[in-house]
Amino acid sequence: MKFLKPFKELNKKSVGEAGGKGASLGEMMRAGIPVPGGFVVLASTFDKFIEETDIGVAITGELDSVNKDDVNSVDNASRVIQGLILEEDMPEDIKKEILAEYRRQKLDLVAVRSSATAEDSSTASWAGELESYLCVTEKNLLESVKKCWASLFTPRAIFYRIEKKLHKTKVSVAVVVQKMVNSEISGIVFTVHPVTQDKNQLIIEAGLGFGEAIVGGLITPDSYVVDKSKIKNQKSKIMKGAILDINIAEQEKMIVRDKKGGTKEKKISKIEGGKQKLTGKEILELADICIKIENHYKFPCDIEWALEKGKFYIVQSRPITTL
Secondary structure (H helix, E strand, O other), rough: OOOEHHHHOOHHHHHHHHHHHHHHHHHHHHHHOOOOOOEOOOHHHHHHHHHHOHHHHHHHHHOOOOOOHHHHHHHHHHHHHHHHHHOOOOOHHHHHHHHHHHHOOOOEEEEEEEEEEEOOOOOOOOEEEEEEEEOOOOHHHHHHHHHHHHHHHHHHHHHHHHHHOOOOOOOEEEEEEEEEEOEEEEEEOOOOOOOOOOOOEEEEEEEEEOOOHHHHOOOOOEEEEEEEHHHHHOOOOOOOOOOOEEEEOOOOOOEEEOOOOOEEEEEOOOHHHOOOOOOHHHHHHHHHHHHHHHHHOOOOOOEEEEEOOOOEEEEEEEEEEOO
């Protein structure tokens, strides 16, 4: 049995084995989008872990006992199930394969993200429900993978599962292990204006440091509105007058790597935090990449990006589910 697959072996049809995030990263890498390297610990590996450790019956029992109207009931089930997963040792053959691939790709510092197999479908969006761990090293890689497995059963995820009537559906979780971009600037792109729903306008949100500051609502990012029709994407020739609006937000703090492990918040001076985060040229270059992604998928996308040493990387893309 194969426990993982590198991104290049996955595509958009791989959701069942690699989850929404993993499938999307493979698809984009194949399409020539700048995606940092990595691999996916397959959902079947989590299923094997549950089977080999013999905790499946206990997990099902806990989920069946949940009273969704009782917060304590959900919290208790979550605590018990996550404890069962984290206390069990990962089977030796799974450990070996994960560490071997990590070393083969020379990944060093990685982001470890949960990727649910029911993720970002037309009926359910698990975005924000499961956990991610940044700046992970070889030392805590295996534990981070187990934490991602356990995050399928956080109180929030259990509530979500019941709310979307997925509690009787088999939901598994894959884990994305991706080279960590030590981003100076990062953010989100919506390839359709999320407020006006104008399909000719794309919005870029940008902040200093890691993108989790924006995703977690820690900061108000810069926002830039781009006229997509002014960018000749097919020839990658950027046209003048494409930037319709620039809104600069003063950023007071950012999330950066903590040398002791993981991440930390860092204060920013008013001068640095008040500057425009991306130049006009960078705004158009990023817009060009994101239009390519939208054209490839043929639907509006919600894209996470990072900029390191002048190079843009795409770390995630999913359908905009609110339009």
